[in-house]
Amino acid sequence: MKLNTKLVIIMMSLLVIAILTLFAMNQYSQNDLVHEIQESSTEVSKAIQLSVEDLTSEADDQSSRLTEYLKGARDKGIHEINIIDNEGEIINSSDPAKVGKKREIRKLEKGLRASSLRGVAGSSSMRPYDLVVPVIVGDEQLGYVQINLLLDNISTIQHANFLRRLVATSLVFMLGIFLTFYLARRYTRPIHRLAENVKRVSAGDLSVTFPVETRDEIGDLAESFNEMVGKLREREALEKRLYEAEHLSKVGQLASGIAHEIRNPLNYISLAIDHLKSDILSDCSEQRRKEAETLTDKIKEEVRRANYMVLNFMNYGRPLKLRITTFAYPHLVEKVVPLLREKLDEQKIAIVTDMPDDLPPMQADQELLRNCLFNFVTNAGQAMHDGGRITLGARYDGERNVFLLTCTDQGKGIAPEELDKIFQPYFTTKEAGIGLGLAITERIVKEHGGEITVASSLGEGTTFTMVLPQKV
Numbered sequence: 001m002k003l004n005t006k007l008v009i010i011m012m013s014l015l016v017i018a019i020l021t022l023f024a025m026n027q028y029s030q031n032d033l034v035h036e037i038q039e040s041s042t043e044v045s046k047a048i049q050l051s052v053e054d055l056t057s058e059a060d061d062q063s064s065r066l067t068e069y070l071k072g073a074r075d076k077g078i079h080e081i082n083i084i085d086n087e088g089e090i091i092n093s094s095d096p097a098k099v100g101k102k103r104e105i106r107k108l109e110k111g112l113r114a115s116s117l118r119g120v121a122g123s124s125s126m127r128p129y130d131l132v133v134p135v136i137v138g139d140e141q142l143g144y145v146q147i148n149l150l151l152d153n154i155s156t157i158q159h160a161n162f163l164r165r166l167v168a169t170s171l172v173f174m175l176g177i178f179l180t181f182y183l184a185r186r187y188t189r190p191i192h193r194l195a196e197n198v199k200r201v202s203a204g205d206l207s208v209t210f211p212v213e214t215r216d217e218i219g220d221l222a223e224s225f226n227e228m229v230g231k232l233r234e235r236e237a238l239e240k241r242l243y244e245a246e247h248l249s250k251v252g253q254l255a256s257g258i259a260h261e262i263r264n265p266l267n268y269i270s271l272a273i274d275h276l277k278s279d280i281l282s283d284c285s286e287q288r289r290k291e292a293e294t295l296t297d298k299i300k301e302e303v304r305r306a307n308y309m310v311l312n313f314m315n316y317g318r319p320l321k322l323r324i325t326t327f328a329y330p331h332l333v334e335k336v337v338p339l340l341r342e343k344l345d346e347q348k349i350a351i352v353t354d355m356p357d358d359l360p361p362m363q364a365d366q367e368l369l370r371n372c373l374f375n376f377v378t379n380a381g382q383a384m385h386d387g388g389r390i391t392l393g394a395r396y397d398g399e400r401n402v403f404l405l406t407c408t409d410q411g412k413g414i415a416p417e418e419l420d421k422i423f424q425p426y427f428t429t430k431e432a433g434i435g436l437g438l439a440i441t442e443r444i445v446k447e448h449g450g451e452i453t454v455a456s457s458l459g460e461g462t463t464f465t466m467v468l469p470q471k472v
Contacts, residue, residue: 006216007183010179010183014172014175014176014179017172017175018172021168021169021171021172021410022165022169025161025164025168026165027156028164029161029162029164029165031386032161037312040079044131044147044149046069047078047145047147048071048133048145048147049080050069050081052135052145058242062189069081069094071278078147078148078149079128079148079149080093080094080147080148081093081094081145081146081147081148082094082095082098082103082146082147083143083144083145083146083147084103084105084108084144084145084146085142085143086105086141086142086143086278087102087105088102088103088104088105088108089101089102089103090102091143092101103146108132108144108146110132110133110134111368113129113130113132127150128147128149129149130146130148130149131146131147132144132145132146132147132151133145133147161430165200170262171314187218190213190218190222191218193210194210194218194221194222197210197225198225201229201232204234204237206229206232208229209226209229210222210226211223212226262306262310263307263310266303266306267307267308267312269299269303270300270303270304270307273296273299273300273303276292276296277293277296297342306402320368320443320444320447322364322365322368322447322448323365323366323367324363324364324365324471325363325364325365325366326361326362326363327361327362327364327366328361328362329355329359329361329362329394329403330353330355330394331403332366332369332370332373333353333355333373333392335370336370336373336374336377337377339374340374340377340378340381343381344377344381344390347381347384347385347387348386348387348388349380349381349384349387349388349390350387350388350389350390351377351390351391351392352389352390352391352392353391353392353393354391354392354393354394354396355392355393355394356393356394356396359396360396360470361397361472362403362468362470362471363470364448364468364471365444365448367445368444369444371440371441371444372441372444372445372466373392373407374396375437375438375440375441376407376441376464377390377392377407378437378455379410379437379438380407380409381409383409383410383411383412383413383462384409384410384411384412385411387401388409388410388411389409389410390407390408390409390410391406391407391408391409392405392406392407393405393406394405394406394407396470401469401470402450402467402468402469402470403466403467403468403469403470404465404466404467405465405466405468406463406464406466407463407464408461408462408463408464409461409462409463410460410461411461411462412458412459413456413457413458413459413460413461413462414454414456414458414462415458419454419456422438422454423438423439423442423452424439425439445466445467445468448468448469449468449469450466450467450468450469451466451467452464452465452466452467453465453467
């Protein structure tokens with residue numbers, strides 16, 4: 001429901017409530033007033049009837065009858081009853097002190113008139129009223145009946161009804177004020193929150209999400225805001241990917257050029273070491289030859305490691321070209337392990353395999369997959385400072401038609417907050433690392449149409465799994 005519709009409904013509801021309340025109060029007041037007038041009229045009629053009976057009766061105890069009657073009639077506004085003959089003498093009265101007094105007939109106005117008296121002791125009326133009724137029997141007028149009325153009851157009823165209407169109107173007004181404050185708080189609070197979120201977004205925080213709680217204009221505004229923030233997130237992610245792609249492209253080109261230039265002196269150093277070992281060291285003494293061989297082996301290993309890093313740079317900076325061949329994965333493992341055996345033996349790390357004898361041959365780029373194995377084993381060895389075991393496993397899932405190639409170590413593990421970053425280029429936790437090994441490995445696996453997963457526990461070890469489809 002729209003906000004305008006809600007406001008109109010609320011205002012119309014308040015108006016209807018106010019009208020119905022005032023109508024009900026007015027109807028109640030009228031009924032109360034009519035009832036009181038009816039009772040007062042009945043008492044006046046009884047007073048007139050009693051007065052006529054007294055005027056036409058010859059008994060002498062009529063004054064006591066008026067006095068007794070007046071005791072119950074005072075509550076209905078009848079204060080005093082006087083019976084006056086044609087000469088103006090009060091011949092009977094509810095006030096015995098007035099019997100025998102004279103009234104001027106000419107001044108007696110027939111009907112209901114305001115009394116000349118300014119009030120009666122003990123009465124709260126502003127002014128009493130006199131009702132003068134002539135008594136005529138046949139063609140003869142016997143006298144007059146004068147009834148002094150106090151309209152206190154009617155005034156009290158009118159005053160009470162006024163107070164009721166005032167209270168009802170005040171309650172409706174207070175209800176309107178309460179609803180106004182409620183609506184103001186209900187609809188301004190989400191607007192303030194939305195304004196705060198807009199400030200956060202303008203400051204660069206795109207994690208803001210505004211909850212959609214209503215289906216009115218504010219809800220539409222919240223949906224538009226969330227849609228805007230979502231598009232800003234997409235744009236930021238796209239810009240970030242474009243920047244990274246451009247940056248990596250430039251770095252890859254630079255790295256490829258530098259690596260190509262570095263490989264030449266590395267090859268020369270490697271050849272020079274081989275020449276030293278084969279020709280020059282043979283002329284040295286046994287002790288000097290062993291020391292020189294140890295030194296040349298270490299130089300050779302460092303050259304090999306540097307050459308491997310250069311190859312990583314070169315491979316990452318150029319597009320991959322797969323050369324698919326059919327081979328047995330255990331044979332590939334047998335070629336990789338000896339290259340790393342000496343370094344792993346120094347670290348007291350053993351390599352074991354867990355592969356079935358009936359593992360079918362696989363179709364992949366043998367050289368690129370060799371690089372993947374080399375990266376896994378090298379990283380595993382760097383994570384195992386106290387020695388341990390690296391397990392290279394393989395199995396074939398016939399239902400999915402994929403190979404599951406695993407590398408499990410017993411190293412220090414990977415922190416949970418770093419699991420999502422380990423495949424990012426140039427991300428590394430090692431001081432001497434360049435952060436391209438796993439990035440290149442993931443790229444090779446994806447080029448084969450597969451995927452790579454990792455499971456790690458701190459202090460227990462890490463397992464990398466390559467899922468490679470079997471080419472048909």
